[in-house]
Every structure is written in structure tokens, then in C-alpha cells.
Amino acid sequence: MYRGIECKIYPNKAQQLKIEQTFGCTRFVWNEMLNMINQRYQNNNELKMLSYPKLSALLPALKLEYPWLKDIDSVAIQCAVKTLSETFDRFFKGYSRYPKFKSKKITRQSYLSTIRGNNIRFNDNQRYIKLPKLGWVKCKSSVQHIENSRIKSVTVTRKSTGYYYISLLVESDNQALPKTGKSVGIDLGLTHLAITSDGKKYASQRLHLKYKKQLHYWEKRVARRRLNAIKNGMPLKDAKNYQKAKRQVARIHEKIVNTRKDYIHKITTDLVERYDLIVLEDLKTSNLMKNHKLSRSIASQSWRIFRTFIEYKCVMYSKTSMTVNPYKSSQYCSSCGFDSGKKTLDVRCWICSECSTEHDRDINASKNILNFGLEQALVK
Ligand SMILES: [Zn+2]
Numbered sequence: 126m127y128r129g130i131e132c133k134i135y136p137n138k139a140q141q142l143k144i145e146q147t148f149g150c151t152r153f154v155w156n157e158m159l160n161m162i163n164q165r166y167q168n169n170n171e172l173k174m175l176s177y178p179k180l181s182a183l184l185p186a187l188k189l190e191y192p193w194l195k196d197i198d199s200v201a202i203q204c205a206v207k208t209l210s211e212t213f214d215r216f217f218k219g220y221s222r223y224p225k226f227k228s229k230k231i232t233r234q235s236y237l238s239t240i241r242g243n244n245i246r247f248n249d250n251q252r253y254i255k256l257p258k259l260g261w262v263k264c265k266s267s268v269q270h271i272e273n274s275r276i277k278s279v280t281v282t283r284k285s286t287g288y289y290y291i292s293l294l295v296e297s298d299n300q301a302l303p304k305t306g307k308s309v310g311i312d313l314g315l316t317h318l319a320i321t322s323d324g325k326k327y328a329s330q331r332l333h334l335k336y337k338k339q340l341h342y343w344e345k346r347v348a349r350r351r352l353n354a355i356k357n358g359m360p361l362k363d364a365k366n367y368q369k370a371k372r373q374v375a376r377i378h379e380k381i382v383n384t385r386k387d388y389i390h391k392i393t394t395d396l397v398e399r400y401d402l403i404v405l406e407d408l409k410t411s412n413l414m415k416n417h418k419l420s421r422s423i424a425s426q427s428w429r430i431f432r433t434f435i436e437y438k439c440v441m442y443s444k445t446s447m448t449v450n451p452y453k454s455s456q457y458c459s460s461c462g463f464d465s466g467k468k469t470l471d472v473r474c475w476i477c478s479e480c481s482t483e484h485d486r487d488i489n490a491s492k493n494i495l496n497f498g499l500e501q502a503l504v505k
Contacts (some may be wrong), residue, residue, distance in 0.1 A: 127179060127295065128297065129292050129293065133288060142252045145283075146196065147236050151201050153191070153194075154202050155208075156226050162174070191355055201236045204238055219336075221283070237278060238256075238278065251266075252266060262292070271293075276293050277294040279291050299443060300492055302397065305398075307400045309323060309404070310375035310453075311396070311405050312491035313408075314329075315414055315421070318427055318431070321396075334450035340378075343373040343377065347371050350364065353367075389430050393432075402447070405494070406454065447502070451497075456457055459484070459493050465477060
């Protein structure tokens with residue numbers, strides 16, 4: 126089973142230079158090759174497209190002409206050619222657009238390198254990762270541990286925030302967790318991100334509120350500095366203050382995304398460890414999705430991430446996940462099945478008129494989701 130792991134890295138000055146140099150060299154090779162392919166086609170459009178081995182065979186000559194290409198990870202250069210060749214394949218099949226030249230001006234830059242022997246590996250406590258031509262690079266401590274897994278490739282990226290990340294493609298063996306014999310239904314909500322049928326409630330983080338002021342502060346500056354630069358006839362790429370404000374905005378967004386993912390990782394790992402069967406509501410059929418409010422749309426992003434994490438972790442740790450249609454999950458009594466009709470959103474607690482059970486609205490819904498799931502599992 127393959128999965129991707131993303132992790133922030135903290136390269137030192139020399140390593141940063143090397144990474145930037147690699148962005149430049151792989152971009153150069155991509156552009157040179159693309160230019161050559163374009164020229165060749167213009168000269169004779171009857172010629173067949175060069176295959177990857179043929180493109181790759183041109184590299185030694187290119188390195189002879191531009192010796193500085195030898196200073197960086199040669200696999201990364203190989204990968205740039207391979208990716209270009211694959212992009213052409215997809216273009217000829219009609220899956221993607223014609224390959225474009227890569228620009229230095231784009232703030233997001235990246236390169237790919239595949240494993241050779243043991244050249245990409247973590248140290249014992251996973252605080253450092255060894256990368257080709259860079260040596261040991263410090264990485265974020267909260268990276269998921271990857272025992273019993275093999276790294277296949279690494280993509281080094283500089284995001285618009287100016288921070289560096291790696292994303293690893295990792296192949297793992299079956300990592301079955303011990304069975305607990307327990308099942309759970311989960312209701313995804315607004316005030317609480319997740320409510321389990323066992324009565325546990327995981328609070329929502331409300332990050333958009335937490336960072337609203339900060340975001341507004343820098344967004345205002347981006348707009349103002351942009352106008353100033355234009356007024357002074359300065360190209361935006363040279364407007365240092367404008368670029369700085371833009372980077373700040375990107376950093377706040379990145380912070381929100383990372384914090385949210387960390388939080389959802391914690392919850393979903395906890396759930397997959399504690400239960401064998403996890404039943405979620407199918408978000409597509411949720412009638413609440415018709416609501417276009419901002420808080421709802423932000424919550425729905427978290428729900429989608431939540432579901433993706435549950436699904437892949439269940440596969441990875443040999444547990445079962447399923448989704449059910451949540452239709453009337455807040456109307457039925459989870460004890461006796463009596464349909465007590467629609468309730469407005471302000472009704473948080475109610476007592477079943479049939480069996481007098483006292484219900485918390487959300488916990489009752491998650492119990493119903495579990496019941497729907499167990500029924501569905503029986504039918505199969
Ligand atoms: Zn009842």
C-alpha cells in the first residue's frame with residue numbers, strides 16, 4: 126500500500142542554496158528539453174515524439190555543455206526528464222494540456238527524486254532526514270512514524286510561504302492493529318467536529334475565527350502595497366513590501382491548514398485504534414450541505430479530510446470503515462426506533478415519547494448512524 130507523507134523541513138543556509146540550485150537546474154533541463162522537442166517538431170512535424178529513454182540519452186551531452194548540472198542530485202534531473210515525458214504521454218492521450226515552460230518567477234518550486242539504495246532515510250528518532258546531495262536535513266518533530274515502510278521517492282517543495290516541505294511516497298506492509306471488538310458511529314457537526322455514539326465529543330477548532338483578525342491585517346496591506354507599487358510604476362515582483370505581505374497571508378493560510386490536519390490526524394488515529402468498525406455519514410447525501418454559509422463550507426472541508434483520513438487509516442491498520450445515508454438520523458429514537466419528526470436546530474435535547482429515553486441530539490444521531498451501518502453490514 127502506498128501513501129504520501131508531508132513534512133516541513135528546516136534546511137540550513139547551505140542546504141537552502143543547494144535546494145534552490147536544484148530547482149533551477151531541474152527547471153533548466155525541463156525547459157531545454159521542451160524547447161528542443163518544440164524545435165524538432167517545427168523542423169519536421171512528421172517525426173515521432175522522442176521516447177523517455179531517447180530523451181534521457183541526451184542528458185550526458187547536456188551536462189557536458191552545462192557542467193554545473195553535475196553539481197546537483199543527478200536523479201532529480203532524470204526525474205525532470207521522466208516527468209516531462211509522462212506529461213507528453215498524457216497530452217497525446219488527451220488527459221492533460223501541452224507541457225508549459227517553467228518559470229523562475231512562480232513562488233512555488235519543487236523537484237522530485239526517487240530512491241537509490243539507501244540515499245533517502247530518517248535517522249532513529251525521525252528528527253532528521255537524509256536527502257541526496259543535501260545530507261541530513263532537520264525536519265518537523267510531529268512527522269508520522271514510518272516503521273515497516275519503505276520510502277520510494279521524495280518531492281522537495283518551496284511553498285508560497287517561503288517554507289520548505291518534503292513529501293514522501295511510502296510503501297507500507299500490512300500494519301494491522303489489535304482488534305478491540307468495538308464499533309462506533311460518528312456524526313460530523315459544526316460546534317463539535319465529531320460526536321461518537323459512545324458519547325465522546327471532539328470540539329471544532331474554529332480556526333477561521335482565531336486567525337480572522339491577523340488575516341485581515343495582512344490582506345489589507347497586500348491590497349494597499351499593490352496599489353502603491355502600481356502607482357510608482359514598480360513591477361510587482363520587485364515590490365519587496367508587497368511580496369512580504371503576500372507571503373504573510375500565505376503563511377497564515379498554511380498555518381490554518383497544518384493545524385487542522387494535525388488535529389484531525391490525532392482524532393482519527395485515536396478512533397482507528399479504539400474501534401474495529403467505524404460508520405460515518407455519507408456527506409454527499411447530507412441535506413445540510415445545501416446550506417451555503419461560510420462556517421458550513423469551512424466545516425465541510427474538515428469533514429472531507431476527516432473521512433479521507435478514516436478511510437485510509439482503516440485500510441492501513443486493517444479496520445473497517447463504511448458510510449451510510451444519514452436520512453432522518455436526528456429524528457429516530459436510537460433506543461426504540463420511534464420517528465419523532467423534524468426538530469429545529471435549537472433542540473439540543475429531547476425525550477422520546479414512546480420509550481422515555483432522554484437524548485442528546487448529536488449523540489442520538491451518531492447512535493443511529495452506527496445502527497444504520499450495522500444493518501447495512503448485515504444485509505451484505
Ligand atoms: Zn424511544
